[in-house]
Amino acid sequence: MGKLAITGGKPIRRKPFTAWPAFGQQEARGLQKVLASRNWGGFPFPNKYADAFAQKFARYHGAKYGVAVSNGTIAIEIALKAAGIKPGDEVIVPAYTWEGTVGPILLLNAVPVFVDIDPDTYCLDARLIEAALTPKTRAIMPVHLAMRFADMDEICLIAKAHKLVVIEDCAHAHGGQYKGRGAGSMGGLGTFSFQESKLLTAGEGGIVITNDDMFNQKLHSLVNCGRKEPGYDEFEGFLLGWNYRLGEFQAAVLIAQLEKLDERTKQRAANAAYFGEQLRKIKGLSVIELDKRTTTPGHYQYIFKYDPAGFKGLHRDKFLEALMMEGFMFDGDFYVPLPGRDIFPVTADYYPAIRERYGEAITAKHADDLPVSKKAAFEESVWVHYPYLMGGKELIDEAIEAIKKIQDNVDELL
Numbered sequence: 001m002g003k004l005a006i007t008g009g010k011p012i013r014r015k016p017f018t019a020w021p022a023f024g025q026q027e028a029r030g031l032q033k034v035l036a037s038r039n040w041g042g043f044p045f046p047n048k049y050a051d052a053f054a055q056k057f058a059r060y061h062g063a064k065y066g067v068a069v070s071n072g073t074i075a076i077e078i079a080l081k082a083a084g085i086k087p088g089d090e091v092i093v094p095a096y097t098w099e100g101t102v103g104p105i106l107l108l109n110a111v112p113v114f115v116d117i118d119p120d121t122y123c124l125d126a127r128l129i130e131a132a133l134t135p136k137t138r139a140i141m142p143v144h145l146a147m148r149f150a151d152m153d154e155i156c157l158i159a160k161a162h163k164l165v166v167i168e169d170c171a172h173a174h175g176g177q178y179k180g181r182g183a184g185s186m187g188g189l190g191t192f193s194f195q196e197s198k199l200l201t202a203g204e205g206g207i208v209i210t211n212d213d214m215f216n217q218k219l220h221s222l223v224n225c226g227r228k229e230p231g232y233d234e235f236e237g238f239l240l241g242w243n244y245r246l247g248e249f250q251a252a253v254l255i256a257q258l259e260k261l262d263e264r265t266k267q268r269a270a271n272a273a274y275f276g277e278q279l280r281k282i283k284g285l286s287v288i289e290l291d292k293r294t295t296t297p298g299h300y301q302y303i304f305k306y307d308p309a310g311f312k313g314l315h316r317d318k319f320l321e322a323l324m325m326e327g328f329m330f331d332g333d334f335y336v337p338l339p340g341r342d343i344f345p346v347t348a349d350y351y352p353a354i355r356e357r358y359g360e361a362i363t364a365k366h367a368d369d370l371p372v373s374k375k376a377a378f379e380e381s382v383w384v385h386y387p388y389l390m391g392g393k394e395l396i397d398e399a400i401e402a403i404k405k406i407q408d409n410v411d412e413l414l
């Protein structure tokens with residue numbers, strides 16, 4: 001029997017973690033009001049709570065318009081449609097993201113072009129974008145991943161030079177600000193998810209924000225079965241749309257959650273800063289440092305980097321197994337490069353536009369030139385999930401204690 005929990009010793013943490021999602025009286029009051037109103041759905045669109053929330057959320061992030069929808073994947077789908085993405089068009093995406101970023105591109109029979117991530121941010125590497133452009137490129141979709149912003153200065157410059165639309169996937173970036181500008185307000189369109197693990201949640205939900213009048217008009221139509229409201233006749237043609245509306249119960253919860261976002265963002269930032277200070281002191285671990293242009297970091301998850309050299313060559317996954325037995329469920333391959341991922345089976349019989357670039361299927365061989373994404377996924381990244389940043393210092397101290405315990409007793413694992 002060893003000292004580590006995985007070799008039979010006592011685990012560091014036995015107590016439960018911060019309960020999630022967090023809620024209070026405000027959410028309960030909002031839900032009761034909607035219940036009593038008997039006005040529960042998303043129609044007439046935009047309905048009362050969904051519209052109030054959408055406008056508030058958009059303003060909070062520095063955008064003129066917001067359109068609430070049923071989830072974050074749909075938000076991306078209608079953002080792409082509003083941007084005019086057509087079959088065969090190419091959209092630049094980071095390879096290291098959730099499949100919800102890329103699925104909607106395929107749904108439109110457009111073509112995702114995977115670009116590697118920047119090792120300093122784990123977001124789309126702006127230095128690699130120009131080489132990936134072709135005459136078919138129409139949009140760039142950076143994802144502000146986990147706790148850092150993509151290089152929006154550079155991405156917006158490239159987009160301007162090549163007349164491309166920028167769609168920011170902000171599923172991880174609620175409340176974040178870059179050079180004083182809110183996440184989602186810097187490109188043409190910004191999308192968010194309110195799925196249960198997100199910083200702001202109603203279980204499910206999403207939103208698109210924009211500063212562009214025409215995008216806003218198209219979005220309204222796309223969410224509401226293609227209906228044109230008075231004054232919406234400026235855009236050409238008829239937009240075929242489905243019912244993608246958000247219900248009033250969810251909107252009421254989101255209004256209450258938005259009130260707390262400031263405070264939660266501060267709490268997470270303080271915890272993340274403290275966590276970083278402690279991690280930097282441990283040999284073999286490093287932190288994805290904050291870019292000076294980030295005015296407010298929106299920490300969805302905390303990611304740090306693991307180097308086996310600090311742990312006598314122990315692979316990250318073995319380290320994570322030991323950490324789990326100490327009571328800390330951190331993740332390594334939370335995301336892996338999308339080409340070849342099990343949950344991403346993309347074949348040309350369903351998505352014919354991919355054929356020219358990828359052949360009959362997008363497979364793991366299409367991840368061959370994505371070394372940074374692969375290293376992050378299979379060797380280096382450690383993802384610390386949301387409840388860990390909602391606890392206090394004590395929780396972080398315990399996590400650090402567990403990490404040090406593994407380092408001090410690593411021989412038990414070799």
Ligand SMILES: Cc1ncc(COP(=O)(O)O)c(C=O)c1O
Pocket residue numbers: 071072073074097098100101143169171172192193194195204205206
């Ligand atoms: C980066 C990213 N993009 C898009 C989405 C899609 O959001 P949803 O799950 O609300 O459809 C998610 C959600 O998990 C995400 O993490």
